[in-house]
Amino acid sequence: MNFAVLVFPGSNCDVDMYKAVLDTIEQSVEYVWHLETDLSKYDAILVPGGFSYGDYLRPGAVASLSPVMEQVKIAAEEGKLVLGVCNGFQILTEAGLLPGALRRNQRLKFHCDTIDLTVENNQTPFTLEYQEGETIRIPIAHGDGNYYCDQETLEQLEQNNQIVFRYKGTNPNGSISEIAGVINERGNVLGLMPHPERAVHKWLGTDDGKRMFSSILSYWRQQHGTA
Template sequence: MKFAVIVFPGSNCDLDMYNAVVDVLGEDVDYVWHTATDLSAYDGILVPGGFSYGDYLRCGAIAQLAPVMNEVRKAADEGKFVLGVCNGFQVLTEAGLLPGALIRNDSLKFRCHPVGLRVENANTAFTRDYEKGEVVTIPIAHGEGNYYCDEETLARLKANGQIVFTYDGSNPNGSVGNIAGISNEAGNVVGMMPHPERAVSELLGSADGAKMFTSVLNAWRERNGAASTR
């Protein structure tokens, strides 16, 4: 499996994402600059955290206009696997690949600490190695992680099983429904505010994020008739 880590001016979690693929999976991974116009060589697209374009206008608002995002949309439509984390989640919502929006934390403060996440959907490409209801520990680092959508969209997310993670215990940002991560209807595109790439080893305080990466590799292998990592 070959991964692309998209790099925008202001990305700062691209190295973490790259190393997570190498350390957890040992698969091929490239940094891909925001000006790229062809992602056809990649099976998994990772949109990392950071402050793309300085978060001007809104988080992700300028990044979603970058040339590479046309290719990310195309990859998603083709059923390829796309994960957006933190600023990457914001970019995916701005690009229309996921519903809703990320707004300022209700505390108006930057929050950076481990949180408990409850796995609400273990059937997406990125969560299949978890159990539904499992509680994991993943760090957050955001000032605008407050997920918002209208009541109609929230009802649709619930009905379709698109709520992937919720905060277990206290909600660190005020997000509606305690939402920490969602997917598209097909389950091949996932966005989340917590950073699984920063939780792939006990040396980092938690290895609970590693299953995000093994999940998508197993999904890809199953699709291509290869052996699972389990």
């Protein structure tokens, strides 16, 4: 399986994402600069966290207009897997690949911690190896993680089971309905604020993020008859 880790000016979690793929599932992975105009060789595209373009205008806004994002849209339309984490989640919403928007944290402060999440939907390509309702611990590090959508969109997300993760116990940023991660209606584009790539070894404090990467590989193998 071939993974692409997109790199924008200001990305700072690209190395973490790259190493997470190698350390957890040992698949082919490459950095892809934001000016790239061909992603056809990749089976999954990872959009990492950081501060793309210094968060000018608003986080993810400028990066969403980069040439590579047109190719991400094409890949998503083809059914390829796209995962956006933190700033990557912001980029995917700005690009229209996911519903809603990410606003400033409710308390207007950067929040860095390891928190509890509830797995709301384990029937996605990204969560096959989790249990529905399971509590997992994943790090967060963001100042603009307050997920918002209007009431109609929220109802659609609920009805379509598109809310994949919710904050449990503590809502660190004021996200509506405690939403930490959502998926598109087709089920192949996931965005979440917490960082699974920072949770792949027990010595990091938790390895609960490891199963997200192994779920992606398991799904791909099922689709290609190599499971």
